[in-house]
Amino acid sequence: MKWHRIYALLLRYLYLYPRSVPRILDIFFWPVTDLLVWGFLTIYLQNIQPDAPYFGRMLLGSLILWNFTNRSQQGISIAFLEEIWEKNLINIFITPISLKEFLAATILVGLARIAVLGTFLGTAAFLMFHFNLLSFGWYLVPFILNLFVFGWVLGLFATSIIMRFGQSAQVLAFTLTVILMPFAAVFYPVSVLPPVVKHISLALPISHIFEGMRSVVLQQSLSPDTIVIASVLNIIWLIVALSLFFFMFEYMREKGQLSKLVD
């Protein structure tokens, strides 16, 4: 891997973001809209249920952490779509860039996006609803890492499907996390899910992270097993997603899909 090529793609996004209203809205506006809706809901819940103050912390914590997965997934899928929309995919892949370098650049863009988003959303939640994301302490590190990595996994899946089915599948870049949300136990515990759905939920690393977050809020403790299970699941999912991504890229070369994607 050559850093100058990864840096070149990073520069491309650095040039692009400041003047792109949809991307600015994506990082700042939509997450804050979510925060306002859920923040006011928590105020209402606290008013009608004053003996359960943890509700607010759980809901806002879930919302902010969910955004890490959501934005991480979109970081990868939309970076790929961006090149399709701009008819630039061929220009990129006739340079000596490798697929690994392309992925590394999109992952770094995703990291930068969630660093900005996390700081902004965390500050906004603190100022508007007195919710301190840092109150999760050091648990926050494995939480964010696992959520971020699963975001890559979903991003790789969505991109692989776009490579296979073309632009007609691009809706997945925006909806894959939404489709998965009911199974991911973001705002409620896995125990409330029907048995079949429960199995699906437990196969997702992020369900364990959200369970862990609720455990920190309710019991001020977290079993290390939760993080271990989530991390192992993430590694398995990541291997599957990377294999699918590389396979689909070769499939695209085999079928001559690369130029058809931009038509």
Added chain:
Amino acid sequence: MEKILSVKNLSKTFNGARAVHDVSFSITKGEIVGLLGPNGAGKTTTIQMILGLIKPTRGTITVFGKNLETHRMEILSEVNFSSAYISLPGNLKVWENLYTFARLYGVKNYKKRVEELARFFEITPLLSKLYVRLSSGQATRVNLAKALLNSPKLLFLDEPTSSLDPDIADRVRKLLKKIQKEQALTILYTTHNMIEVEELCDRAIFIHQGKIVTEGTPKQLIKRFGLKDLNEVFIKIARKS
């Protein structure tokens, strides 16, 4: 003469349909070769296989004496491509696009290189404009500047003048001729404009239904078919079932 590109028995089949069938040709250093044929003849598929974007079903591609399948990255760093059908990111300024690609190709002194090419293609006043705001002629010159950023030894041009008016197309051809002379650049060129081929190309390869049907210098081809010009040769080949 040094062989820059050698294609042997190249074939590509998509879902049972033959797009390219047993195509073999080579290009020597400094040649401009026209790859010609009607729409769907297999020109783009052939070029995309040489660029590594499509995997051949059969055959070998050797560029600069190296096998494409095993030396893809090495080869791509000394090759470039420009097409009327692909563009650069519209929401980036021209200089941002050129800097990005110069860095992707690892061009040393890339700012100087961009300045040189901007002067050559007379796009210096356009550098601070968004690519999306350029006219077709301006965008074509920017695309050509991008295609020369890495000082390629082999350049692929896919109908570079197709969206240009005759005046701008003529200017672009002159620029291409000039740069080809200065740098002994090897070019594989596709176009439907046969006047352009007669003016620019040392040799033309006609491809029809995925197969090479004839090749030679424009003059040889006109003589061989006993026709008035290359345009008539094209029509004759295209109408052959």
